[in-house]
Amino acid sequence: MKKLFLIPVAVLLLVGLILGGCTQPAPSTPAPAPTPTPAPEAKKPVELSIVMFIPDIPPGNAWTHMLADKVASKSKGELTIKIVGGPEAIPTPDLPAAAQRGSVDIANVMHTYADTLAPGIDCIGRAEYAPAELRVNGCLDYAQELCNKAGLYYLGASSPSEPQQQLALFVNKEIKTFNDLKGLKIAAPGGDHKAMIEAFGSTCLPINFMDFYTGMERGTIDGYTIGVPGIQDFGLEPVTKYMLDELFTSNGAAFLVNMEKWNSLSQAHKDILTEAAKETEIEGVQVYKDLCDKVRKEISAAGVKVITFASHDDSVKYYKSYRDAMAADDLSKNANVAKFQKFTLNPDFYRLK
Numbered sequence: 001m002k003k004l005f006l007i008p009v010a011v012l013l014l015v016g017l018i019l020g021g022c023t024q025p026a027p028s029t030p031a032p033a034p035t036p037t038p039a040p041e042a043k044k045p046v047e048l049s050i051v052m053f054i055p056d057i058p059p060g061n062a063w064t065h066m067l068a069d070k071v072a073s074k075s076k077g078e079l080t081i082k083i084v085g086g087p088e089a090i091p092t093p094d095l096p097a098a099a100q101r102g103s104v105d106i107a108n109v110m111h112t113y114a115d116t117l118a119p120g121i122d123c124i125g126r127a128e129y130a131p132a133e134l135r136v137n138g139c140l141d142y143a144q145e146l147c148n149k150a151g152l153y154y155l156g157a158s159s160p161s162e163p164q165q166q167l168a169l170f171v172n173k174e175i176k177t178f179n180d181l182k183g184l185k186i187a188a189p190g191g192d193h194k195a196m197i198e199a200f201g202s203t204c205l206p207i208n209f210m211d212f213y214t215g216m217e218r219g220t221i222d223g224y225t226i227g228v229p230g231i232q233d234f235g236l237e238p239v240t241k242y243m244l245d246e247l248f249t250s251n252g253a254a255f256l257v258n259m260e261k262w263n264s265l266s267q268a269h270k271d272i273l274t275e276a277a278k279e280t281e282i283e284g285v286q287v288y289k290d291l292c293d294k295v296r297k298e299i300s301a302a303g304v305k306v307i308t309f310a311s312h313d314d315s316v317k318y319y320k321s322y323r324d325a326m327a328a329d330d331l332s333k334n335a336n337v338a339k340f341q342k343f344t345l346n347p348d349f350y351r352l353k
């Protein structure tokens with residue numbers, strides 16, 4: 001009986017050992033290596049296009065390049081401005097509408113051509129305050145309001161200068177007294193300053209910058225009004241005899257941004273553009289002054305005689321005639337001007353004395 005009992009026990013022990021060996025845990029499998037996190041994609045630079053109302057050549061292109069350089073520097077290349085060109089790219093009168101419809105992101109445009117889209121804005125060019133002052137006295141806010149309605153964003157002055165130190169009258173007749181202006185045929189782009197020219201007893205001919213040379217060469221005009229650097233911008237020295245150095249108008253142009261493009265920018269990029277525009281308005285004033293001094297020297301060497309009125313009284317009469325005629329003309333065009341003139345006209349301006 002003992003033998004019969006022991007055999008099953010042995011068998012059971014053997015079976016247990018076999019089964020136990022079969023149930024031992026399998027060797028552990030190594031965990032898969034973690035998937036590397038992909039490197040963040042580099043931000044693509046944002047490029048804005050700009051077209052100017054003057055050719056992209058010195059000296060008149062200085063402020064557009066100043067703005068572009070500041071934007072690239074402040075954004076460390078993340079935001080850039082590509083200068084497409086000047087009137088050869090988009091004709092000067094068409095620039096405001098081109099910016100409005102987005103054919104170009106930014107237009108460096110004369111106020112006079114933007115006036116149809118933002119009525120009254122042209123009178124900013126008659127301001128007796130510097131652009132930086134207009135930015136804080138309410139003028140820029142009002143200009144912004146009008147431009148926004150037209151699908152544009154008013155970024156800032158595009159050719160800043162000291163008040164009433166922008167334009168000159170260039171003629172082929174020597175001017176010694178105020179009365180010497182009578183009877184002259186004066187070209188002005190788009191008929192700008194027509195009221196002033198007529199107040200002088202002259203006739204205004206609405207001729208674009210590009211046609212000034214031919215008009216002077218053929219004698220169909222006796223002179224033209226243009227920003228001081230403009231005589232070199234358009235190569236007018238060979239057909240011009242005199243520059244009447246009795247300057248008038250203030251910043252007459254602005255950087256206008258397509259509103260849809262402006263709204264698409266990040267707040268950081270908007271801040272960079274605004275800061276660059278503010279700095280350009282301040283630093284550009286001295287740039288304009290230095291540039292005008294340089295232009296005077298260079299055109300004098302080229303044979304253009306720089307002249308002034310013989311008497312201070314005639315100088316004051318000239319400025320007051322321009323101021324009164326243009327202020328009245330501006331007011332006659334639309335109701336917005338009255339509000340603008342509260343920001344732009346300075347009753348204590350030194351040129352009135």
